[in-house]
Each structure stands twice: as C-alpha cells, then as structure tokens.
Amino acid sequence: MEMLDNTDKTILRILQRDSKKTAKEIANLLNLTVSPIYERIKRLESKGYIEKYVAIVNKNMIGLPITAFCQVSLQSHGESFIDKFENQIKNLKEVQECFHMAGQVDFLLKINMNSLEEYHEFMRSKLSKIDNIGVLNTTFSLKVIKHTSEYYL
Numbered sequence: 001m002e003m004l005d006n007t008d009k010t011i012l013r014i015l016q017r018d019s020k021k022t023a024k025e026i027a028n029l030l031n032l033t034v035s036p037i038y039e040r041i042k043r044l045e046s047k048g049y050i051e052k053y054v055a056i057v058n059k060n061m062i063g064l065p066i067t068a069f070c071q072v073s074l075q076s077h078g079e080s081f082i083d084k085f086e087n088q089i090k091n092l093k094e095v096q097e098c099f100h101m102a103g104q105v106d107f108l109l110k111i112n113m114n115s116l117e118e119y120h121e122f123m124r125s126k127l128s129k130i131d132n133i134g135v136l137n138t139t140f141s142l143k144v145i146k147h148t149s150e151y152y153l
Helices: 006-017 023-030 034-046 079-090 116-125
Strands: 066-074 095-100 107-113 133-140
Touching (some): 006 023, 006 034, 023 034, 066 116, 079 107, 116 133
C-alpha cells in the first residue's frame, strides 16, 4: 500500500465531508491547479482509497427512526456455518451493517426500522428463522450522540 501525502489526505478529508465537491473547488481550497487535483482524485479512486460516492439519507425522514443493534451468537462455528449465516444476512434488506466480531458474540447487526412492532415482526419472520443461531440479544438506540462516515486521517 502506497503512502498518502498531506495533499492526498486533505483531498480525502474534503471528499468525506462533501463528495459533491469538484476538482476545481478542491483546487481552490488548496491553492493548487485543477489538473493535479483531478489526477490525484482519479488515482485515489483507482487505487481503492475511494470506494464509491453516496448520499447519506436522513433515516427519520424516510420513516426508519428505530435503530436496533442485534448481537448474534451462533451454535456452531465451523467455516461453512459462518459462510451460510453471512450469506443469509446479506440478503436481508433490513440489515444495514453486519460485523463479524471477536469476543462474547459472533456478529453485530445494525438494523433500522419504522417501529418496535416492525422489528418484532422482522425478528419472528426472518432473523429467527436463520439456521444455527444460538442467542439473539437486541438493544435499541435512544439517542444518536455522534454519527459520521468520516475516517480520521
């Protein structure tokens, strides 16, 4: 992996905050010309530092105000069991994020729902039907203190 210089890191910080910034706008912020900034952005994209550009949607405005964090422990931990669980979770549109964990639980799921009733139905009709789940433990977010998609550079 190549090392990023300060200009690359600054470009990444700017794009993390606002991915709609143009190369010209970034060049103006850095007091540089457009062409090298454009080339740096293209290089950062091609090398995989920038994976994609997305819009961060307000979950409350789209009717998904409830955020649940579900800890999942599997009964069996063989590779095939883990692979099967991961594939089944990938197909659940309600699951926003899934992390394979080290520690007391095997997986941590982030799930956004419209209501507790909707979450209950999701648990009954989808999540609990996945084979090999031993324990499900769900907690609910009361308030978001910090939410960012930015990485510290």
